[in-house]
């Protein structure tokens with residue numbers, strides 16, 4: 001199972017048309033392919049947790065990278081396993097006696113992915129970010145660089161993702177685990193649009209490794225945690241709604257608190273700007289007052305009060321703000337302009353995610369569905385989607 005972080009269907013659409021990713025094309029022809037609805041907010045943590053628990057955020061509790069603890073007034077990072085509610089599929093498999101491997105690019109995901117996973121019993125869990133520091137006690141494996149045959153990859157590199165796949169291939173060869181969960185990073189998709197050669201090269205590198213996994217006998221499942229959209233204007237300037245500045249101008253400083261739940265320690269490629277933010281009302285302004293102001297802002301697709309946001313997007317109420325603001329596909333939302341550092345973009349157009357417009361993800365299996373799942377997929381599949389129409393028509397079959 002591979003989560004192609006930021007794997008917007010647009011990348012696959014282009015490279016399938018160019019016949020540049022033959023292994024993925026074969027999976028789609030011989031197995032199954034559709035576009036699935038991801039969790040909103042379309043961020044990394046909520047969707048990885050939905051994938052490995054099989055539940056919506058209302059159940060697993062991870063609705064972003066940060067939420068505001070209203071008792072302390074502190075923004076709390078949501079990556080601790082204690083915040084993840086319920087069991088993971090990985091841990092359940094391991095408890096039932098399966099050998100399970102979980103590898104992620106960014107270490108922030110590692111502990112939640114490994115919740116309840118006993119690495120003393122032949123199971124493995126590590127991140128390529130901290131590959132050089134793995135120990136048997138903590139990760140179930142050591143000397144990882146030597147084993148994989150790659151140097152420690154940099155935080156901002158495509159190798160950070162390729163390392164995850166290489167390690168998965170090596171472990172598949174050596175240990176024949178029953179279940180591998182391989183979660184990549186979206187650095188490439190944040191930085192490069194589908195038409196840019198770097199992105200194509202990345203997908204060709206991925207495709208080669210997916211082919212290798214299948215060759216070794218794995219049933220390969222590919223999906224993504226979220227898509228990605230260009231959010232700059234014609235001149236290349238980011239289209240940003242600086243929401244905290246707008247609310248401060250309307251209600252005064254300190255009256256509202258905007259939290260950008262895309263924020264983590266790893267923001268150079270998106271400046272902590274995403275398509276989904278939360279507003280807590282901590283002064284005189286009510287949710288209704290805030291919504292009235294936000295509705296007027298260009299680039300805002302929807303503004304929801306807490307009960308509506310929880311209902312529409314299946315979110316946990318105890319970690320939800322008073323108001324949720326979601327941007328349109330071409331716009332992102334920040335807090336106060338002075339608090340976002342966009343220097344990491346280094347002249348690249350801003351590409352990011354978080355909204356409903358980035359919640360469509362590919363779902364591709366190398367093997368056909370059984371009858372029960374075919375019936376399920378037929379009932380729930382989105383009506384039409386070009387990439388898959390293309391691939392399926394190209395394959396001369398309907399599915």
Ligand SMILES: [Zn+2]
Nearest residue numbers: 005006044225
């Ligand atoms: Zn992601």
